[in-house]
Amino acid sequence: MRIGIDASPIVGDRGGVGWHTYYLLRAMLAVKQDVDFVAYLRPGTTPPDETHAWEGVDRLRWVAVSKWAMRGRGAVDRLDLYHGTNFKMHTAGRYGGMVTIHDLWLERFPQYSTKIFGQRLSSYKTKRTARRAQRVITVSEFSAGELKALYGIPREQIAVIPNGVSEEFGPRRDESAMAALRQRIGLTAHRFILFIGGADPRKNHRVLLEAAALVRERLGGRTLLLVGSATHPFGSYEETAKLYGLTAQVLCPGRLSKDDLQLLYSYADVFVFPSLYEGFGMPVLEAMACEVPVITSKTTALGEVAGEAAVLIDPLDARGLGEALIKVLDNEPLRTALRKRGLDRVKHYTWRQSALQTLELYASICR
Numbered sequence: 001m002r003i004g005i006d007a008s009p010i011v012g013d014r015g016g017v018g019w020h021t022y023y024l025l026r027a028m029l030a031v032k033q034d035v036d037f038v039a040y041l042r043p044g045t046t047p048p049d050e051t052h053a054w055e056g057v058d059r060l061r062w063v064a065v066s067k068w069a070m071r072g073r074g075a076v077d078r079l080d081l082y083h084g085t086n087f088k089m090h091t092a093g094r095y096g097g098m099v100t101i102h103d104l105w106l107e108r109f110p111q112y113s114t115k116i117f118g119q120r121l122s123s124y125k126t127k128r129t130a131r132r133a134q135r136v137i138t139v140s141e142f143s144a145g146e147l148k149a150l151y152g153i154p155r156e157q158i159a160v161i162p163n164g165v166s167e168e169f170g171p172r173r174d175e176s177a178m179a180a181l182r183q184r185i186g187l188t189a190h191r192f193i194l195f196i197g198g199a200d201p202r203k204n205h206r207v208l209l210e211a212a213a214l215v216r217e218r219l220g221g222r223t224l225l226l227v228g229s230a231t232h233p234f235g236s237y238e239e240t241a242k243l244y245g246l247t248a249q250v251l252c253p254g255r256l257s258k259d260d261l262q263l264l265y266s267y268a269d270v271f272v273f274p275s276l277y278e279g280f281g282m283p284v285l286e287a288m289a290c291e292v293p294v295i296t297s298k299t300t301a302l303g304e305v306a307g308e309a310a311v312l313i314d315p316l317d318a319r320g321l322g323e324a325l326i327k328v329l330d331n332e333p334l335r336t337a338l339r340k341r342g343l344d345r346v347k348h349y350t351w352r353q354s355a356l357q358t359l360e361l362y363a364s365i366c367r
Contacts, residue, residue, distance in 0.1 A: 001366055004074060004082040004093060007039035010048065016282060017102060021085045023166055027355035029056030035359060038063055038077045040070065080366050089129050095366045096134040101126065103279025104146045105202055112201055114233055127151045134365050135159050139280040140301035159361050163280050164351030168258060169289040172266045181263055185253035189223035193325070194268035194292070196261065196283050197275065198228030199236050204274045204315050206240050211321035213244040218326050222269060224250045227261070265290035270328050274315040278302050284310065285349055288342030293335045295324050309341035
């Protein structure tokens with residue numbers, strides 16, 4: 001069986017889709033099934049160096065091709081099936097193609113689209129792709145419901161295959177490495193509250209800073225460490241911090257590496273992820289794997305992913321989030337319980353399991 005896969009998201013500055021594609025492809029190769037992959041990249045790009053050492057890499061061929069030339073690649077490369085990992089399906093194999101749609105955030109909130117002509121055309125194209133795919137993969141039951149409600153995709157055409165948690169995330173207590181990181185990013189406070197996501201309005205840093213302003217006297221001098229792109233067309237970390245009088249308490253180091261994130265997860269007092277909308281929410285599980293207590297939204301896919309291993313809040317309720325923060329910070333037995341539940345929770349999400357489910361779906365379509 002020969003599968004074509006859109007690997008372009010793994011090159012460059014990976015977001016959630018990029019890491020999803022990276023870990024899924026690596027895990028599928030490592031399973032050692034009788035499957036060859038043709039991984040498509042954009043012209044002028046090359047695969048990350050570490051991919052050359054992946055297990056099973058002898059069954060992987062990289063091809064750089066423009067999206068305009070992709071239509072005929074299914075026939076040229078004799079694909080059995082094509083898998084578009086990032087909302088689009090650029091070609092097809094002899095058994096057609098499938099597409100992964102991670103969430104429908106901009107369908108629900110088109111006012112946050114940064115496209116010049118708005119979201120309508122992009123939404124139409126994604127809907128059309130979903131309807132012509134042999135199967136649509138998504139990463140949560142919540143997103144499956146969105147596909148059915150907004151695109152009219154029958155549930156039997158949707159495969160829910162959750163993301164995994166990379167083994168690279170786990171508790172790391174390294175005082176010298178943490179001291180170096182503190183110096184590099186300017187983190188002088190010994191204790192801190194961690195937020196990751198950027199100033200994108202979906203990630204909802206505003207409610208965290210509003211909540212912190214309401215309970216600032218009870219935070220014990222903790223820094224609010226806001227990781228990710230500090231500016232966005234719809235706002236910025238610094239503007240929001242100034243709005244709530246928290247400039248001195250907020251630190252914005254920008255985007256950081258996986259190694260840095262692992263350290264910050266491991267040393268944080270609490271990880272807060274009050275996102276307005278998620279198709280999955282990988283940072284929640286990454287934090288749990290590093291044994292930090294988690295506060296996250298009870299809405300969209302986040303309650304589904306976190307289960308009882310996190311304190312769940314209404315992402316629109318700043319006062320409720322403030323109360324949750326103090327509840328977690330002041331209650332050691334609760335923090336201990338959340339750490340234990342988190343470690344148990346992440347055992348249900350592995351990239352190997354995601355790979356096995358995806359490979360079985362390939363096989364079922366090609367049969």
